[in-house]
Amino acid sequence: MWFYRPQASKPTLCNHKVGLGFDPSSGKYKVVQAYTLYSNNGKMTRFEIISLGESSWRELSAPQGMLDLAVLGVVFWNGALYWKMIDGIDIEIVEFNLSDEKFHAITFPENFSHFQPQAPLQLMDSGGFLTIVERSSGQIKLWRLMRNKIGEDASVSLQQTYDTHVNWGNAVYYEIIGDSTHNSYLLKVGFRNSQCERCEHLTQFFPQKRQYSHLDIPSLPDRFYTVCFKPSLVSPIAASLRSN
Template structure:
């Protein structure tokens, strides 16, 4: 008697070797990877493994840059009534995904430095509130508490990666009176804050901007206080060698410092002009600023209507701008994103679902699954 034929079993993703699955998962958007974690225990274990996090990080240049947005509520005084969250913004997909924040109050702290999908979060008013977290997997490390009674001025925290020990380091700076201090700590260790010698005396009477990490160094824009005719400059700090460099600029009075597509660029704001410079060099001690191009923005910018550059296209033909503008008699401030094409003198408004009305942006953010305690 002829035996009934059985249909051959179709192969499924579960039949692929782990290394093949890892390669497939690494190509997916971060939201899809988080969904895959919930499919089954083997997939969850594969994605939770630090080896996968390293592999995912190495492929970050192939994925689109996203933005990390911190909402703020200028008229909200009662923290208990605020739904604290961050937003991960996909500009091309025109979507904003809310990320709940349970470990810190986002109204009382600022997002400062960012590196490998991690962000340094710190209070501008107190020294003892410094966190390094991954907003995607919500893993958070709190830096050592010193119970300091210092009331800091212009407290800024930078985050960088020390490849020699495969650990992340935080460098914070703050002013107390006319003296500016620098302190360093290694994330995920028992190391306390270490004093770093202040490299330049005039830093005590200067303001520093939110820092950026590029080419192994943390960079700040430095603006002299009470000296309006003195031009700002850039301070660079080498994470591994713990050395500083003062990067001189042309006579630029108003500019911003931003990392886009692997380049550190300086954007000079000059009425209707946008002048673009790039920082060149492989390490601290070799950095220099080179003029690249100038664009006519065809808009007269002022304190009530201004922009920040958030991203630049690979072909350098367009810029993503965060526009801040006042509306109505009540001077209601609102932010939105706009694509600017200089050669066409064209602005294209980006209507992004779920974007809050008021926010600040961490540019060039690439989501990852990396742990704040290190890559090893």
């Protein structure tokens, strides 16, 4: 009698996102990566961290409820990494404190329902505030996210609305990378060529002037992933010496 045991397929890695931040309590720069593994047993999201001076990644212990979520984006702000995650059509925001290396879910007031399901939301450090960017076909809305204590509901207030003067869609799309001191925003703009391949480039958007300025960067690949990080003005060398 023979028994056939099929070989387990190799897990597939998807939704790989990387966040860079500075831990003021230890004076170390830290990198956290998140990715989703798909296998015969289903899917699971993992988080790993490495600090300046370390030689290997450490797996982080995330709450069980987060392991079933897909990671869509991350931003560093005020000593923590903020992850945008999705569960079906529901958007969730999770804070990862770089000092104690713990996760905290951010909850919104029950009466807050401005964000539509599957709305293309982004997280951004804008003017020193944690900001939710809501993108629609022809508008950009900037919402300021504030919370006094861990565990409390977050307060959200609309700060700015811009007309993009472009009808965005599946053929031409964009995402905001960050803002600057010149009343402009850096965008990653993409489109599909005649072979239906995605091509992307960087563009500066001046909402007050209603202008776009293409940034010609030599050797920039047709498709790329961006990590937005505002420097803490702490030298990596000085941080390394301090940690030793």
